Amino acid sequence: MGIKLGLGSRRALRASPILLAACLAAGCDRSDDSIPLTALDVSQPQGWADELAMPLAQDLNPDPNVLEIELEARVADIEILPGTTTPAWTYNGSVPGPMIRAKVGDRVIVHFKNSLPEETTIHWHGLRVPNEMDGAPGATQEPLATGGEFRYEFELKDAGTYWYHPHTDSSAQVGRGLYGAFIVDDPSDPEEFGDDLVMLMSDIGLDESGQLVPSDSGGNFGDLFGREGSVLLVNGKVLPTLMVRQGKQQRWRIINATRARYYNLRLRDHRFMRLGGDNGLAARSEDVYNLILTPGERADAVFTPADPPGTRNVLRWVPTERGYGSTYNRASEPMLEIETVAETPVIPEAIPAELRTIEPIDVSNAKHRTLDLTIAIASTVEMGVNGVPYWQAKPIEIALGDTEVWRIVNNTDFSHPFHLHGYFFQVLDENRVPEWKDTVNVPTKSEITIAVRFDERPGAWMYHCHILDHAEAGMMGHLVVRDPSAPHTAPPPAAHHHH
Numbered sequence: 001m002g003i004k005l006g007l008g009s010r011r012a013l014r015a016s017p018i019l020l021a022a023c024l025a026a027g028c029d030r031s032d033d034s035i036p037l038t039a040l041d042v043s044q045p046q047g048w049a050d051e052l053a054m055p056l057a058q059d060l061n062p063d064p065n066v067l068e069i070e071l072e073a074r075v076a077d078i079e080i081l082p083g084t085t086t087p088a089w090t091y092n093g094s095v096p097g098p099m100i101r102a103k104v105g106d107r108v109i110v111h112f113k114n115s116l117p118e119e120t121t122i123h124w125h126g127l128r129v130p131n132e133m134d135g136a137p138g139a140t141q142e143p144l145a146t147g148g149e150f151r152y153e154f155e156l157k158d159a160g161t162y163w164y165h166p167h168t169d170s171s172a173q174v175g176r177g178l179y180g181a182f183i184v185d186d187p188s189d190p191e192e193f194g195d196d197l198v199m200l201m202s203d204i205g206l207d208e209s210g211q212l213v214p215s216d217s218g219g220n221f222g223d224l225f226g227r228e229g230s231v232l233l234v235n236g237k238v239l240p241t242l243m244v245r246q247g248k249q250q251r252w253r254i255i256n257a258t259r260a261r262y263y264n265l266r267l268r269d270h271r272f273m274r275l276g277g278d279n280g281l282a283a284r285s286e287d288v289y290n291l292i293l294t295p296g297e298r299a300d301a302v303f304t305p306a307d308p309p310g311t312r313n314v315l316r317w318v319p320t321e322r323g324y325g326s327t328y329n330r331a332s333e334p335m336l337e338i339e340t341v342a343e344t345p346v347i348p349e350a351i352p353a354e355l356r357t358i359e360p361i362d363v364s365n366a367k368h369r370t371l372d373l374t375i376a377i378a379s380t381v382e383m384g385v386n387g388v389p390y391w392q393a394k395p396i397e398i399a400l401g402d403t404e405v406w407r408i409v410n411n412t413d414f415s416h417p418f419h420l421h422g423y424f425f426q427v428l429d430e431n432r433v434p435e436w437k438d439t440v441n442v443p444t445k446s447e448i449t450i451a452v453r454f455d456e457r458p459g460a461w462m463y464h465c466h467i468l469d470h471a472e473a474g475m476m477g478h479l480v481v482r483d484p485s486a487p488h489t490a491p492p493p494a495a496h497h498h499h
């Protein structure tokens with residue numbers, strides 16, 4: 001991964017036998033205030049993240065390099081609003097579904113069963129899986145009918161923070177609770193980043209009695225704006241509490257699993273050290289005031305608690321400008337209570353500035369293309385790319401090994417988070433810290449440029465707006481990467497993998 005570590009010199013010194021000997025001779029006491037403790041000297045407060053615990057997918061395979069799990073999509077009664085029951089759509093009975101966690105290089109086998117009343121598939125958002133494992137109906141697999149089963153199997157090529165969700169009727173299915181975190185660990189990550197905490201942010205549309213609002217609520221305007229759920233959840237909980245100790249760092253891996261909501265996260269009197277996002281670490285760490293995530297996007301950041309012992313603070317969702325009506329007259333909302341325990345503050349560790357070498361993609365021979373994200377409003381709202389909704393679109397043809405530069409243009413009244421399956425891209429913008437991405441915001445009335453190398457895994461891959469209401473309204477398409485040396489150059493058949 002090319003990670004450069006900068007071990008804090010303070011720790012190196014403290015571990016030195018010479019210092020230790022000097023200390024023994026002089027009679028230093030480790031509890032003496034003259035040697036302040038640093039973040040790595042202490043543990044997190046007891047039960048610090050208990051309220052944020054998510055079920056973990058159970059490994060059925062004894063091989064330490066294979067994670068073999070069972071997932072079942074089914075409707076389950078769960079309590080989201082206190083004292084009410086919501087018939088949520090779940091993986092294995094919980095919202096979010098079980099967290100899948102393994103290390104880079106591991107093999108993952110998922111025995112999936114669809115017990116929903118509708119067809120579904122699973123897409124592994126951001127993971128570079130073989131084409132036939134991508135879970136995209138119409139491109140890589142037939143949707144699984146009720147009772148259908150499918151075995152997904154792939155190798156984890158990249159460390160990072162990912163997630164999984166359905167790819168049929170995705171706005172409705174994700175909106176009802178179908179999503180889960182998928183973390184690929186890199187065991188060589190510096191421990192200075194702090195203890196890892198995964199936070200899957202989602203929202204769900206409920207009435208006061210906990211019933212799901214119709215997934216097409218709001219009609220055309222719902223399609224245009226994207227449907228934000230009324231209840232904000234962190235790891236499935238309404239306003240949970242996280243316990244922290246001043247100075248004791250935590251590495252937050254945040255996933256935006258909503259169908260339409262943008263997040264702008266702020267914590268009073270704090271800044272964050274952003275490490276990266278979609279595909280693990282960025283080139284450099286970056287000191288930021290807020291964390292912004294579009295639907296589908298992830299953030300990886302170090303949080304250094306700075307409040308005095310014995311106080312409380314609140315991580316807030318703040319409205320983000322994403323087009324017409326997105327911030328007007330809207331208040332911020334509390335997401336997560338942060339309780340700073342009454343213990344002596346510790347000195348935070350220094351976070352390395354350089355994190356990873358990210359070579360810029362060579363675009364000297366790249367093919368250039370423009371993708372215009374479009375909205376046509378007639379009796380219904382029809383969205384598309386270059387004016388064509390996905391059900392009429394012809395695939396973009398790409399030769400294996402080609403590099404392409406895409407101008408993604410947005411002249412519409414709403415921002416669109418552009419997502420590409422199968423390949424990471426780089427945003428060509430000198431003002432950004434270089435990093436690999438699979439989802440990026442294209443703000444209203446603007447454009448961005450990305451570079452992609454279609455270097456492996458030929459096949460059909462989707463791209464779409466990750467406001468899932470927009471994707472389902474047509475803002476989606478697919479490309480076909482063809483291997484010119486392969487004997488068959490016909491489009492890959494939609495795989496029939498019913499078992």
Ligand code: C2O
Nearest residue numbers: 123125296419462
């Ligand atoms: Cu998060 Cu096409 O997907």
Ligand code: CU
Nearest residue numbers: 416465467470
């Ligand atoms: Cu959109």
